Amino acid sequence: MWQGVYEELKDRGLVVITVALDMDAEAARPWIEAARPSHPSLVDPRHVVADLFNMVNVPTVVWIDERGRIARPNDVAFGTDTFRHITGIEAARHLGLLRAWVRGETAALGEADTRARLSLPTPADQQARAEFGLGQWLFAHGRRDAAAAHFVRAGELAPHDFTIRRGSMPMRGVDPMGPEFRAMLGDWTKAGHRYYVPLED
Amino acid sequence: MSDTFTLIVEGPPVEKPARWAELEPLAARLERPLATDPDERAAFLGVSARTRAARLASLEAPDFTLPDLAGQPHSLAEHRGLKVFLVAYGSW
Numbered sequence: 463m464w465q466g467v468y469e470e471l472k473d474r475g476l477v478v479i480t481v482a483l484d485m486d487a488e489a490a491r492p493w494i495e496a497a498r499p500s501h502p503s504l505v506d507p508r509h510v511v512a513d514l515f516n517m518v519n520v521p522t523v524v525w526i527d528e529r530g531r532i533a534r535p536n537d538v539a540f541g542t543d544t545f546r547h548i549t550g551i552e553a554a555r556h557l558g559l560l561r562a563w564v565r566g567e568t569a570a571l572g573e574a575d576t577r578a579r580l581s582l583p584t585p586a587d588q589q590a591r592a593e594f595g596l597g598q599w600l601f602a603h604g605r606r607d608a609a610a611a612h613f614v615r616a617g618e619l620a621p622h623d624f625t626i627r628r629g630s631m632p633m634r635g636v637d638p639m640g641p642e643f644r645a646m647l648g649d650w651t652k653a654g655h656r657y658y659v660p661l662e663d
Numbered sequence: 664m665s666d667t668f669t670l671i672v673e674g675p676p677v678e679k680p681a682r683w684a685e686l687e688p689l690a691a692r693l694e695r696p697l698a699t700d701p702d703e704r705a706a707f708l709g710v711s712a713r714t715r716a717a718r719l720a721s722l723e724a725p726d727f728t729l730p731d732l733a734g735q736p737h738s739l740a741e742h743r744g745l746k747v748f749l750v751a752y753g754s755w
Binding site: 478480492493508513520528533577611612632638 | 669671698699702703707708710715716718719722723724727729731732739740742748749750751752753754
């Protein structure tokens with residue numbers, strides 16, 4: 463999916479950078495190797511990028527312009543329409559907007575609109591990320607039982623953060639498609655898809 | 664009694680305190696989030712919401728360096744001069 467976007471637009475000055483918020487390189491490897499990317503495909507077990515950009519779900523897309531400025535902030539834009547019935551987001555429309563921006567046919571959102579669309583973290587979000595980071599370090603050093611307590615605490619602090627609650631499931635030995643995820647999804651839906659920002663018309 | 668412990672730091676580096684008991688006062692002084700595991704003698708010092716929010720609100724994309732599958736590091740800043748489509752995903 464993303465390799466196709468890259469091949470289509472790289473000669474127009476776009477680079478695609480994918481970041482796997484997976485528990486280690488080996489978890490990400492099958493996905494990356496299947497994609498056969500010729501763009502940077504990075505691994506981020508500690509979720510540094512999620513922290514920097516306040517990402518709470520995947521896939522999340524950020525557009526950055528040639529000057530290194532955020533041109534479009536967090537967008538939960540699924541690469542395929544697999545989860546469209548959950549999020550209602552149209553990936554095809556997003557890619558249409560991307561093409562128009564890259565080709566210079568449209569400007570990106572202006573600075574005021576970009577700022578208005580930013581989602582900014584709270585102190586609880588950052589405390590959750592610190593708990594997640596500690597859990598991830600403990601997990602990576604073989605202290606899995608100790609890690610689990612911090613993942614749970616992180617999830618309590620940031621209950622709608624899928625990158626924390628679902629992202630820690632492989633490290634907690636929990637099925638990411640099982641009842642805990644379904645309950646989380648139910649809560650998210652009842653909260654009105656809190657992190658879903660509709661594309662502009 | 665030995666006071667060895669591990670401090671993992673995300674964001675601006677700090678001088679590691681000599682004693683475990685100094686961690687919480689340090690984090691409070693710096694106004695940064697701190698997660699601790701006294702049994703495992705490990706702690707994680709994160710970055711405050713204020714710092715993260717200020718950077719995002721400036722619209723300057725924060726830089727990062729992460730490895731690819733071969734372990735080669737790549738930075739966002741390497742691509743200055745190009746438009747970047749940054750996608751975060753997970754296999755979960």
